[in-house]
Amino acid sequence: MRVLLxxxxxxxxxxxxxxxxxxNRALIWPHAALVLPARIRSVSEAVFAGGDVAGAMARFLRGLALSPRRTLILSAENLLGPMPRGxxxxxxxxxxxVLRALxxxxxxxxxxxxxxxxFSTRAQAGWEESLWAHHARKDRSPPFTDSLAQFRARIGxxxxxxxxxxIREGLPGQRIISHDxxxxxxxxxxxxxxxxxxxxRTAPFRPVAPRNAALPRPVTExxxxxxxxxxxxxxxAAKRAVRQAAEGRTA
Incomplete structure (x- = not known):
């Protein structure tokens, strides 16, 4: 069975x-089973809790309609743990x-x-700023208050x-690809x-517009x-108003 994780x-x-x-799931399904974050949340929760990741993954896999000839694609960034905060x-x-357990x-x-x-990657500076903007946008307690410089010093x-x-060194012999x-x-x-x-496969796949992009730096500030x-x-309420204004939405 071919698997892309x-x-x-x-x-x-x-x-x-x-x-x-x-x-494009309807076009993908004849050729591969597809697993996205919401579907594999039970395994991500085991990762976050430091629990039995191998057991959670094995139980999850048993619930899928798989076979030796079936291809499987899984995409879920929370399988590595929470979004980094530095x-x-x-x-x-x-x-x-976690990867060894999976x-x-x-x-x-x-x-x-x-x-x-x-593994999808990006240039370090852009990655750091995108993480910083995401944490600033989220509603959580205590609120995130790092300046970009403070966050860069920790996350970098x-x-x-x-x-x-x-990861490559720790998984010798494992096929690992990455793209910036x-x-x-x-x-x-x-x-x-x-x-x-x-x-x-050649199929009439439909491209999609970018999703979940970081807000402009002045908005994050x-x-x-x-x-x-x-x-x-x-x-x-104040943060919701700022986000809606920046995204061109109304309440």
Missing amino acids: HPGFHKTATTTAQAFLHE GTDSPYPAALP ISALGSLGWPVDLTLY RLPLAEQLAR IADLAQAPFGPAQPFVDFLG RLLELNRRETGAALL
């Missing part, structure tokens, strides 16, 4: 790629044990598995490229191109000001 990284156009897969020495400190679960299917791990202790290098999303910008299907290439100044319901 796309477990990360966050803020590397994963939402856009997953929107493409979802929009509070640990590496962006994904549990990456290797690979072990695939090996328990009872037939040969031809696994390809795919282990660059994303080095995180990927550690900037290099995919001119591809026919943008950040979804690696999935189309994996399928190796405004959200940070609110995070530092407001609390409770007033903070939530």
